[in-house]
Amino acid sequence: MDARKLYTQVVRDLTEGAANRFVDRAEAGPVDIEALRRIAGEEYRIICADERSFALLAxxxxxxxxxxLALASGEARALELLTLYAEAVGMGAAELRGYPPVAAAQGYPHHLAWLAQFGSRAEVALALLVNFGFWGGYCGRFAQALRTHHDLTEDQVSFFxxxxxxxxxxxxxxxxxLQTGLDGGDDQEGAKTAARLMQSYELAFWDALPTS
Structure with missing residues (x-):
C-alpha cells in the first residue's frame, strides 16, 4: 500500500465525523471563561506528557x-506559548500545575503514550499524520475565534x-x-485503527469542555 494513498483515504473517511462542536460554538460568540481556563489546564498536562512520548519514540x-526529537522540541516551545494564553484567561503557573484534569479530555496523551511504547511504525506515523491535520484546523479556527470574540492578542493566541x-x-x-512500516509488514488495519482512535480522543478533548 502506498503511504500517501492510505493517509488520504483515512483522512477522507474521518472527515465526515470531524465536526468540532466546541470550536463551532466559539466561532459563534464568546464562550464561558471557565471553558477557556480548562483548555489551558488540560493542555498543560497534555503537552508535558506528549514531550516525553516523542522522546521515547525517538x-x-x-x-x-x-x-x-523535533516534535519533542516543539512541545517544549508550545509549553512556553501556553503560559501566554493561560495568563490571558487568568491562570498563573501554580494554577496550571495544580489544575485537576478531566479524564474525558486526557484520552489523547494516553493513546499517544501507548503508541510510543507499543505502536508499530505505521500505527504511530498514520495516527500523527491524520491527527495533526484535524488538530491544526481546529487550532487555527479557535485562534481566530479568540481574537474576534475575546479580544486576545496575537501573542496570547500564539499557542494555537x-x-x-x-x-x-x-x-x-x-x-x-509510514511507508517503511508498511513495506516491513506493519498491519495496515491496525494503523487505520490507531488513527481513528486518535481522532476520537481529539474530539473527546473538545467535547469535555463546557459550551455555555
Whole structure:
C-alpha cells in the first residue's frame, strides 16, 4: 500500500465525523471563561506528557529520531506559548500545575503514550499524520475565534497559531516512516485503527469542555 494513498483515504473517511462542536460554538460568540481556563489546564498536562512520548519514540525508532526529537522540541516551545494564553484567561503557573484534569479530555496523551511504547511504525506515523491535520484546523479556527470574540492578542493566541500548521518537513518525514512500516509488514488495519482512535480522543478533548 502506498503511504500517501492510505493517509488520504483515512483522512477522507474521518472527515465526515470531524465536526468540532466546541470550536463551532466559539466561532459563534464568546464562550464561558471557565471553558477557556480548562483548555489551558488540560493542555498543560497534555503537552508535558506528549514531550516525553516523542522522546521515547525517538529512542524506539532511531532512523526517525530527528522527526520525533523535533516534535519533542516543539512541545517544549508550545509549553512556553501556553503560559501566554493561560495568563490571558487568568491562570498563573501554580494554577496550571495544580489544575485537576478531566479524564474525558486526557484520552489523547494516553493513546499517544501507548503508541510510543507499543505502536508499530505505521500505527504511530498514520495516527500523527491524520491527527495533526484535524488538530491544526481546529487550532487555527479557535485562534481566530479568540481574537474576534475575546479580544486576545496575537501573542496570547500564539499557542494555537503555533499548532495551526504542521512543523516544516513533518509530513514528508512521517510519510517516509509510514511507508517503511508498511513495506516491513506493519498491519495496515491496525494503523487505520490507531488513527481513528486518535481522532476520537481529539474530539473527546473538545467535547469535555463546557459550551455555555
Amino acid at each position: 529512542a524506539r525508532f532511531p532512523d526517525s529520531a530527528p522527526l520525533f 497559531t503555533f499548532f495551526s500548521a504542521p512543523p516544516p518537513g513533518f509530513e514528508d518525514a512521517a510519510l517516509t516512516l
